[in-house]
Amino acid sequence: MSLIDATNRSHPDLKAHYRFESTQTNLGIDASGNGNNGTVYGVTQGTGKLGGGAIFDGSSSIRMPDVFYFNAGKSMSLWIDLTDVDSTQYFIGDETNNAGIRYSGTGNTFLFYATGATSSTYTTKDYDAVEGFVHLVVNRTTLNNINWYINGASIGSSVVGSTSSLVVNNIGMRSSANPFYFNGALDEIKFWDRNIDERNAKRLMLGKNPI
16 A cells, blocks of 8 residues: 655644644744654654654654543554664653653563553553554553554554653653653654544554544
């Protein structure tokens, strides 16, 4: 299936959309029309999956406004290149509670930490990374359940032990004494005020809006 250029398409459920195109004056610009622009700290523009992408070097990040609460009925989608992720690295994080979504290159797992979670209440999903970009959708259908989709297909669900929300503040790190910075490329990050099922995960992978 061919991918189309994911140009700015407004959608009532789209909370924020970071495209990272070379034509942007600022990589933190929110293309959703909602004005949720981020502040860029050291992230550079490079090659993404669909045009330009954001390059994180293991010490850079984008700080988002406090507008997206990842709780029941919310989703996020993005293109992520895990090729150089050979350690534990957060690509989505909060501001103060050591929470977020990360990938472990040593354990080959995605992991979701809710705010206030502990080592016994986080949730993981095994995934053996391939070289190059993959399209990831993370859907929190209920406070206790996460559905995971890679390249438009389900890789399963996992149980969340903490019912707390996650206030997404950072792209490329979590806020902590150990931020576990991301080292790699991200593209077309979208935050959704809705559930995303497998059919719509595939539509997002193709650069289309959900229906």
